[in-house]
Amino acid sequence: MTAGPGANEYSYTITGQTAGTYAGVQVTDGTWNNKWPSDNHAVILYDPTGSATIHFYPGAPGDGWLPLANRVGYDDPGNFTSWGIAGDLDGWDGTQDLLPSIGNGVYSNSVVVATAQTFGFKFQSPAGNWSDIYFGSDFGNGQNNGSYTTTASPQTIPVVLDLPNGRYLIGALAPKPVTNSITFSVDMSAQIAAGNFNPGADKVFVSGSLNGWPGTGAGALVLTNYPPYNGGSNTNIYYGTNITIDLPGTTENYKFTCNDAAYSGNNGYEPVSNNRTFNLLNVNGSEVLPTVTFGNVNLSDYLNTPVNVTFTVNMTNATTYPANNTHAFNPNTDIVCINGAFESGGWSAWNPISLSQMTEVGDSEVYTYTASVPMNSLIKVDYKYGIIYSGTTNYDDEAAAYNDHFRYIRITGTGNYTMPMDTFGNQYSEPSFGQLASATVGPGNVSVSWLGRPGVQLQVNNSLNAGTWQSAVETDGTNWITGSYSSTNGFVSQTNYPASSQQFFRLIQAW
Numbered sequence: 001m002t003a004g005p006g007a008n009e010y011s012y013t014i015t016g017q018t019a020g021t022y023a024g025v026q027v028t029d030g031t032w033n034n035k036w037p038s039d040n041h042a043v044i045l046y047d048p049t050g051s052a053t054i055h056f057y058p059g060a061p062g063d064g065w066l067p068l069a070n071r072v073g074y075d076d077p078g079n080f081t082s083w084g085i086a087g088d089l090d091g092w093d094g095t096q097d098l099l100p101s102i103g104n105g106v107y108s109n110s111v112v113v114a115t116a117q118t119f120g121f122k123f124q125s126p127a128g129n130w131s132d133i134y135f136g137s138d139f140g141n142g143q144n145n146g147s148y149t150t151t152a153s154p155q156t157i158p159v160v161l162d163l164p165n166g167r168y169l170i171g172a173l174a175p176k177p178v179t180n181s182i183t184f185s186v187d188m189s190a191q192i193a194a195g196n197f198n199p200g201a202d203k204v205f206v207s208g209s210l211n212g213w214p215g216t217g218a219g220a221l222v223l224t225n226y227p228p229y230n231g232g233s234n235t236n237i238y239y240g241t242n243i244t245i246d247l248p249g250t251t252e253n254y255k256f257t258c259n260d261a262a263y264s265g266n267n268g269y270e271p272v273s274n275n276r277t278f279n280l281l282n283v284n285g286s287e288v289l290p291t292v293t294f295g296n297v298n299l300s301d302y303l304n305t306p307v308n309v310t311f312t313v314n315m316t317n318a319t320t321y322p323a324n325n326t327h328a329f330n331p332n333t334d335i336v337c338i339n340g341a342f343e344s345g346g347w348s349a350w351n352p353i354s355l356s357q358m359t360e361v362g363d364s365e366v367y368t369y370t371a372s373v374p375m376n377s378l379i380k381v382d383y384k385y386g387i388i389y390s391g392t393t394n395y396d397d398e399a400a401a402y403n404d405h406f407r408y409i410r411i412t413g414t415g416n417y418t419m420p421m422d423t424f425g426n427q428y429s430e431p432s433f434g435q436l437a438s439a440t441v442g443p444g445n446v447s448v449s450w451l452g453r454p455g456v457q458l459q460v461n462n463s464l465n466a467g468t469w470q471s472a473v474e475t476d477g478t479n480w481i482t483g484s485y486s487s488t489n490g491f492v493s494q495t496n497y498p499a500s501s502q503q504f505f506r507l508i509q510a511w
Contacts, residue, residue: 013053036070037140065167073166076105087121105163120145181286185239194376196262208254216268248282270295300455318424336367340383350396410491452493
């Protein structure tokens with residue numbers, strides 16, 4: 001199983017099965033020493049596409065639902081079957097139906113217990129049939145009965161069954177579902193400028209727990225471009241509204257998706273590491289979520305001109321302490337290579353033919369490579385080094401998969417940029433910008449230095465409590481070239497700023 005889509009959750013989708021049939025599953029730690037449910041399998045129903053997505057929630061959440069820990073659930077977005085509760089309360093005849101009033105695999109109802117008693121019960125599917133799925137104390141098929149004690153005659157008992165989350169409530173005051181109108185909006189300006197989104201042909205969607213994670217397929221929420229959104233001036237904002245029915249305060253996970261070929265390798269999902277989330281209200285109502293940028297990327301995060309970028313790596317560390325733990329680098333026979341998103345067409349295959357080979361500087365065990373990074377490439381460059389040597393086919397050997405170097409192209413005005421020297425095996429990640437510092441250098445002048453980049457500008461004000469911050473637009477990394485390569489984080493911008501009185505400085509990402 002893989003982590004997600006929610007926090008403290010693992011999931012796996014089974015496909016290619018017969019729609020409408022049942023199957024047993026268990027989640028294990030890989031050794032069968034621990035398995036959930038503990039005895040019998042949780043029985044799932046394959047949806048009309050022959051698929052079922054299994055969810056595992058380890059640990060004890062302490063939210064009052066049962067089972068108390070290590071829950072196993074599965075998606076039922078269309079409420080594909082019927083459910084009931086049977087037990088001592090009705091002579092085990094299975095006549096107490098649970099209704100799919102909330103949707104997305106959540107069923108609820110209230111049952112009336114005639115006399116005060118401690119009664120056992122099980123859930124059934126389909127209602128009244130003991131041949132398919134039935135569980136009580138756990139989601140394991142045929143497990144022990146659940147039990148509940150009533151104190152009045154008669155007494156109404158609320159019941160909620162939440163299949164995707166592998167949990168249920170009985171007897172507690174069951175929360176009533178809320179209906180929320182959720183408005184999503186995303187700014188596609190950067191994607192349009194980079195050529196990753198064609199407004200005339202492409203579409204952008206919302207996909208998440210609210211609609212079963214369909215990606216860009218059927219069921220995804222299609223967003224509409226209706227400029228200017230919400231009275232603003234940005235004409236590249238796409239928005240849409242979804243009616244979401246679920247329990248109060250439920251955390252919904254989602255991402256934006258796009259059907260442009262630029263995102264086909266990620267099934268259309270925007271390249272953000274974590275899901276976006278929102279919480280439903282505790283009452284019926286509407287929520288308008290803040291406008292965000294697709295992939296959390298702004299216009300200034302893309303190059304507006306080609307830049308020749310030089311990479312440098314010190315391999316001395318690899319000769320004594322091989323990062324791959326299998327091969328000590330031999331400068332006399334081995335070849336150093338580099339791979340990354342800066343390559344034409346993106347990352348290359350990890351083979352000797354596709355990889356870019358680096359050149360040693362004399363006999364220093366320092367290697368360099370200069371790549372022409374095209375316009376509309378991200379200024380944040382992720383890349384990785386490798387060693388080509390005989391006896392192996394694994395050239396992605398600097399560090400574990402997806403453990404890369406991340407650095408920024410900080411100035412573009414010269415058309416050339418030199419990354420700081422890397423150490424093989426030290427997967428360094430630079431900050432975006434910052435490290436602002438100032439010092440008096442003489443009467444009427446202040447030395448100001450900062451870690452800049454395209455889109456970042458120095459601002460000045462003579463007060464922290466009044467006045468207007470003025471942008472020194474010329475300090476933007478797209479045209480500022482004064483400074484030095486004196487930092488492990490790349491080029492440090494510097495200027496002597498005239499100051500006849502008290503001055504305050506700050507950095508801002510302006511666009």
